[in-house]
Amino acid sequence: MKIAFLADPLSSFKIYKDSTYAMMAEAAKRGHEVYAFQQRHMALENGIVSAQMQRITLTGGGQEDWYEAADAEDVPLSTFDIILERKDPPFDMEYVYGTYLLQLAEKAGVKVFNSPQAIRDHNEKLSIAQFSQFTSPTIVTSDEARLRAFHAKHTDVIFKPLDGMGGTGIFRVKADALNLGAIIETLSLNGKQTIMAQKYIPEIVKGDKRILVIDGKPVPFSLARIPQGTEVRGNLAAGGVGVAQPLTARDREIAEAIGPVLAARGLLLVGLDVIGDYLTEVNVTSPTCFQEITQQAGFDVAAMFVDALEARAAAAH
Template sequence: MNIKLGVIMDPISSINVQKDSTFAMLIESQKRGFKIFYMEVKDIFWKNKKAYGISKILQVNYNLKKWFNFIEEKIINLSDLDVILMRKDPPFDMEFIYCTYILEFVEKTGVLIINKPKSLRNCNEKIFTCNFKNIIPNTLISKNKKEIKKFIEENNEIIVKPLDAMGGHSIFKISKGDPNISVIIETMTKKENRYCIAQNYISDIKYGDKRILIINGKPISYCLARIPLKGEVRGNLASGGIGKVQPITKNDLYIVEQISKTLKKRGLLFVGIDIIGNFLTEINITSPTCIIEIEKETKIPITKKIINMIEKKIYIIKKRRK
């Protein structure tokens, strides 16, 4: 198929091509002859009943010094594309939400958008886990100082993190009796003006925060366990965690089974879930990573599986139009 692919991402000039999952998908798409239209959120706009993008036709190369080349800049009608990859990293802010509204109009014209704009908007990566009460740790979502302190008393040790960040940013471990409890809560909630999420501390973090990739409801059989450095509570690679590729467990499969139908129903076709011990802690839907790390160790063609899935979805959409 002669496929036109749009990608909305952070500046391609700033990515690490040795680790960037979006770049891996673009390389595979180019191999298959896709025409790639590169855009950032600031390039998406709505005018006179149509959605447009200020795009650049993109060529990518696995070259650590010059990994991309822009061929031509042109304004395109987004409805002329076959698929759009929405791969903007958090923070999840109002600008991101506004963009999903525009993309939802595009989706209604028959363009495949990964992931579904409505679900990107509605399924906060931290809060979404609360739909699966039996497989998550004790959880509190609040900006009330008294409630957070009460939660600490009940659980002895907790993890507190913002609802809109990624990569281990602003994650705190708080223990009962910690003299810094009040100041941490004030900082995290901006003096009770911002929600945060708290979960009971899971000591199994020492074995890793496991990232499991799910494509159209089906998990990749190996995951990346991100193991914290000594003295750290964050396993995120961006925070210095060490990645260890390992097979997923029966419990991991059980967790995937509990959520896979919901993911597919909501149009979340490429997802990365985080599991610590026996608990689901996050469902990453905006720009899941760790493709390259797992592929290098296992030779599982994750990128090819994703692009295969995209081609099949586009084929079905085009067949319905006939």
């Protein structure tokens, strides 16, 4: 297969932990052709979406010389078997414009994962509302009075923006309501921006579990991202420590209920975030944690992912 990765600059990859690198390495090992491009390299002209593509050869080298890239060529996206959308957030309008271009390429015959429309349709915070049987008490609003009432009812509450990543902008407000007004005003831009509040889940001390689901099937190990010190956030970007562990019965129940629904919508790879027994996020842009799980648990996540890619490609022919 010819597989093109829409990703951030390859020079920014930390290959010891980058999930996109793990995907590339597994695909190359199986003899697939690997290409890379950035969103800014795409163009729509005369109804055809093309991109400045570089064929990538993985050298097996270290951080500084892990790949060699051929000269870039302008190639229609429809000439590839599969395009993998692996650009990191922010999920801003520029990201959205990229999904529109990818969707046009999809109509020209190339398989795109995750589906551009499905990415747009599944805000990573708001998507949990579709599976409310698995969530803790949650409110989404820009109304300060509603947010204050929610805190008064639940007394220990997490407030967060709907467009954050890596744990940015997350606040915990306990029963004393310290700085409640300032936090609501700041996150909601004085009532102009919708935010989310959720009842605090004490099990966060045992980790914010990332459960990877590939084509509807859960990887049998999660990565529990455990907050350190006085930090309330388990995100690795916020200093959390990742510990691979087998899925619990509840983890599996959540993943097996949600996974097939999302896979049917074109979400080949999702990262479900679970704290204790509760679903807190559905990550669809560029879910990570492949390498941490593989290194600690011995389960080859990238192999499972490329198996799914090959199966999807075979089904298309």
